[in-house]
Amino acid sequence: MLAKLGAAVVAGVLALTGALAGLAGSVEASSACGLTVGPVVDLDAEQAASARVIVAVGQQRGVPARGLLIALMTAMQESGLRNLDYGDRDSLGLFQQRPSMGWGTPEQVREPAYAAAAFFGGPSSPTDNAGLLDVVGWDAMPLTDAAQAVQRSAFPDAYAKWEPVARTWLAGILDDPAAAAAVGCAQASESARVAIAAATRWLGTPYSWGGGSLDGPSLGIGSGAWVVGFDCSGLTRYAWAQAGVLLPRTSRDQWNAPGVRITTMAHLQPGDLVFFASDVSDPSTIFHVALSLGGDAMIEAPQTGDVVKIESGVSQNSYWAPKFIGGLRLAG
Amino acid sequence: MKKLGIVAAVIVLLLVVVIASTMRGSREPSAAPSSIPPSVLSQPGQDPDAFSPSGTPVPTSSLTQTDEPDVYAVAVAEVVFGLDTRDLDPAAYRDLLLADADPGLSATGRADLEALIAGRIPADELWQRMRANDQWSTFEASDVWEPGSWEQVVTSGQAEPGWALRNVTGIQTTHYVEGGVEKTSSRERTVTIGMRCSADGADVDRCYLVLIGATVVP
Numbered sequence: 001m002l003a004k005l006g007a008a009v010v011a012g013v014l015a016l017t018g019a020l021a022g023l024a025g026s027v028e029a030s031s032a033c034g035l036t037v038g039p040v041v042d043l044d045a046e047q048a049a050s051a052r053v054i055v056a057v058g059q060q061r062g063v064p065a066r067g068l069l070i071a072l073m074t075a076m077q078e079s080g081l082r083n084l085d086y087g088d089r090d091s092l093g094l095f096q097q098r099p100s101m102g103w104g105t106p107e108q109v110r111e112p113a114y115a116a117a118a119f120f121g122g123p124s125s126p127t128d129n130a131g132l133l134d135v136v137g138w139d140a141m142p143l144t145d146a147a148q149a150v151q152r153s154a155f156p157d158a159y160a161k162w163e164p165v166a167r168t169w170l171a172g173i174l175d176d177p178a179a180a181a182a183v184g185c186a187q188a189s190e191s192a193r194v195a196i197a198a199a200t201r202w203l204g205t206p207y208s209w210g211g212g213s214l215d216g217p218s219l220g221i222g223s224g225a226w227v228v229g230f231d232c233s234g235l236t237r238y239a240w241a242q243a244g245v246l247l248p249r250t251s252r253d254q255w256n257a258p259g260v261r262i263t264t265m266a267h268l269q270p271g272d273l274v275f276f277a278s279d280v281s282d283p284s285t286i287f288h289v290a291l292s293l294g295g296d297a298m299i300e301a302p303q304t305g306d307v308v309k310i311e312s313g314v315s316q317n318s319y320w321a322p323k324f325i326g327g328l329r330l331a332g
Numbered sequence: 333m334k335k336l337g338i339v340a341a342v343i344v345l346l347l348v349v350v351i352a353s354t355m356r357g358s359r360e361p362s363a364a365p366s367s368i369p370p371s372v373l374s375q376p377g378q379d380p381d382a383f384s385p386s387g388t389p390v391p392t393s394s395l396t397q398t399d400e401p402d403v404y405a406v407a408v409a410e411v412v413f414g415l416d417t418r419d420l421d422p423a424a425y426r427d428l429l430l431a432d433a434d435p436g437l438s439a440t441g442r443a444d445l446e447a448l449i450a451g452r453i454p455a456d457e458l459w460q461r462m463r464a465n466d467q468w469s470t471f472e473a474s475d476v477w478e479p480g481s482w483e484q485v486v487t488s489g490q491a492e493p494g495w496a497l498r499n500v501t502g503i504q505t506t507h508y509v510e511g512g513v514e515k516t517s518s519r520e521r522t523v524t525i526g527m528r529c530s531a532d533g534a535d536v537d538r539c540y541l542v543l544i545g546a547t548v549v550p
Contacts (some may be wrong), residue, residue: 047528086454087416088461089508090517106519154461 192271
């Protein structure tokens with residue numbers, strides 16, 4: 001009993017920390033694709049969540065696997081893949097970026113998605129500092145040299161030792177439902193793969209009530225005013241629009257879109273819309289929609305203050321499971 | 333979406349309740365007042381040059397011995413945010429904090445506290461990089477308060493006598509040398525400290541450390 005309580009308090013505190021940091025959870029759950037959303041080998045939950053955010057942000061920017069590998073090696077060396085709130089001089093966060101050197105505010109560099117985006121750099125970089133994609137010839141450099149070109153570390157040789165394990169992490173992360181569905185899960189239609197790939201591109205993007213257009217994140221309204229992002233139905237509408245299926249704007253209207261109704265969560269396939277209602281006998285009380293990654297996992301824009309993320313273990317979730325009213329398999 | 337907000341609030345409350353449960357459960361039921369070991373580092377008259385088990389000198393400013401939760405929480409926060417890498421090492425800070433752990437903690441409760449402290453102290457390799465920059469920090473507390481959600485735990489009978497939770501906020505100023513030039517960087521920091529202090533029914537004569545929150549309890 002005492003051991004359970006002890007573990008519970010640590011897990012609870014750490015879980016809340018992760019939530020505040022906007023990190024995706026990492027729990028065991030089987031998808032309809034027979035793949036697993038779960039721990040990354042040799043990484044604990046916090047490290048695995050950090051690695052997943054880095055990979056997702058890189059994929060959003062079209063960074064090839066070599067770049068993702070460099071980012072994982074760099075973050076492991078700099079922070080142990082932990083979102084540190086201390087560091088060398090004024091360094092902070094996953095990549096130990098320094099606010100005094102123009103990487104962002106202390107709050108920004110401690111936002112994992114921001115930190116990863118700043119590391120990758122490129123046209124959509126949140127900073128003026130040169131990131132990996134801005135280094136001429138980065139993709140032809142030795143991995144550690146490319147990392148050093150961004151980090152300018154006093155210990156430039158320290159990144160190399162992480163290459164073998166980082167390759168393992170990357171392979172494990174890419175073998176998850178989102179990635180699998182995006183690149184060719186057998187039970188997902190081609191349209192569903194396109195929709196999932198489109199949604200996955202925006203992992204880490206802020207929730208914004210009323211936000212989301214057919215072109216991507218947009219300014220919301222009301223509580224979402226001044227925030228560029230997606231709300232739940234804005235994300236699903238955007239994602240399926242990329243596959244050529246135009247959905248209505250609100251979750252309740254999307255419930256009535258043409259398609260096949262799915263009544264049990266276990267039968268959800270990648271790309272299905274997943275609906276939640278305060279009264280599961282009354283579709284007029286639907287308040288949330290997400291994009292299924294198959295079975296127990298979904299990608300969603302959850303609520304104000306949160307970001308687009310993958311929710312795993314939905315059927316075991318005491319909040320979501322009782323509110324599942326059904327799914328919809330779109331014709332596409 | 334408002335309902336999600338309510339759920340989030342409930343989760344936070346549940347978290348606090350879990351903390352309360354753990355604080356209760358982490359005590360050894362058989363701990364008797366006379367069995368309380370003194371804090372190694374905070375005993376009056378202790379040699380200020382005493383060495384930690386790791387062989388490095390311990391900080392000369394030991395944790396304040398007090399029965400005032402506010403004062404104790406600030407003292408812990410000053411250690412947590414007041415790292416000095418120039419002469420000390422991570423083990424010294426770990427030892428300083430653990431030496432003031434609640435003597436009634438079970439092995440599991442102590443392991444939890446050790447894990448939380450470990451998450452607050454830079455790893456050895458990073459520490460060496462910080463030391464190379466002559467890096468040290470100070471913390472000036474500006475406010476200390478009892479988290480609002482803790483009151484609900486107390487009123488619902490979840491907290492045992494002496495248990496207390498405080499949030500401490502203030503400014504951490506980090507000093508370092510870069511290119512031969514002394515520089516500083518300051519930012520606001522907040523931490524949640526859990527402790528057991530003397531009270532009717534509590535078998536301690538002052539405050540002892542139970543929890544350094546990995547996040548701030550609202």
